[in-house]
Structure formats: C-alpha cells, structure tokens
Amino acid sequence: MFNIGAMFIAALIVGFIVYLQIQKVSKKLDEVEQNPDMSRYLNLCDFIVLEIDELERGLTLGDVTLKDSKLKSEFELGVESLKNEILYIKDTYQSNQNSSVWEEKLFSFLSKFEEFVSRYLENSEAINDDIRSRLQRQF
Structure with a gap:
C-alpha cells in the first residue's frame, strides 16, 4: 500500500512540474507572438x-x-x-x-x-x- 501511495504522490509532483513548465513555455510563445520581429x-x-x-x-x-x-x-x-x-x-x-x-x-x-x-x-x-x-x- 505504501508503494502505491508514494508513486501516486510522485506522479502528482511530476505532473505539477510539467504543468508549470508548459505554462512557462506558453507564456514565452505568447510574448513572441505579441512582439514579432519585423x-x-x-x-x-x-x-x-x-x-x-x-x-x-x-x-x-x-x-x-x-x-x-x-x-x-x-x-x-x-x-x-x-x-x-x-x-x-x-x-x-x-x-x-x-x-x-x-x-x-x-x-x-x-x-x-x-x-x-x-x-x-x-x-x-x-x-x-x-x-x-x-x-x-x-x-
């Protein structure tokens, strides 16, 4: 039981980190789209x-x-x-x-x-x- 709980918590932490990274990348892409290089x-x-x-x-x-x-x-x-x-x-x-x-x-x-x-x-x-x-x- 302990292993399943620890794995679930680890998966949540990894998912949260991936979510933060995706937010960071999408924010940078939005900035680039708003200020294109002419x-x-x-x-x-x-x-x-x-x-x-x-x-x-x-x-x-x-x-x-x-x-x-x-x-x-x-x-x-x-x-x-x-x-x-x-x-x-x-x-x-x-x-x-x-x-x-x-x-x-x-x-x-x-x-x-x-x-x-x-x-x-x-x-x-x-x-x-x-x-x-x-x-x-x-x-």
Whole structure:
C-alpha cells in the first residue's frame, strides 16, 4: 500500500512540474507572438536598395547593358524612383507588426522591380533569376 501511495504522490509532483513548465513555455510563445520581429523585412528593404544600386553600378561598369541605349536617362530616373519607393515602404511600414501587410507590399514592389528590369535590360531573365536567388538567400 505504501508503494502505491508514494508513486501516486510522485506522479502528482511530476505532473505539477510539467504543468508549470508548459505554462512557462506558453507564456514565452505568447510574448513572441505579441512582439514579432519585423527586422527581417527592414533588412530585406536595405538589401533591395543594394540590389538596385548594383544594377546601376553594373550599367556604369558595362556588366549590364540596356536594350536601347537611348533609354539611359529614363532608366536612371526609374532606378531613383524604385529606390525612393522601397525606402518609402520601409519608412511607412517600419512600425507595422503585421507580416502579411509587409509581404504584400514587398511582393508588389518586387513584381514592379522585375518588370522594370525586363523592360530596360538585355538578358533580363538571367538578371531577374540572380536577383531572386540572392533575395531568397537574404530573406
């Protein structure tokens, strides 16, 4: 009889300890959900700006060529417009804690960025693939 009682008390103690640990873990998870880390979206915006700068630098160095050399000034204006737009997204949504809003805005911008590359640059498909893979690694 003594062994069954001792085992029952030991099981209650272990159950109580497990209960406390589960409460502790769930509290930490709730805190993480309430304060999600949006720095990855901000870092992605910075990385996109670097990619845009790299395209501009590639044109200057001759690594990237335009489909039509007459469109150089239009391309440069478009590059500045893209940079301003991504910086606007970063600044405007910096305090937004909703990841779906961030993903929607960034997806929309990246689609526009791909169209821009396709419109102005030769070998645009390969360039877009390279940019996509670098962004994927970064994110």
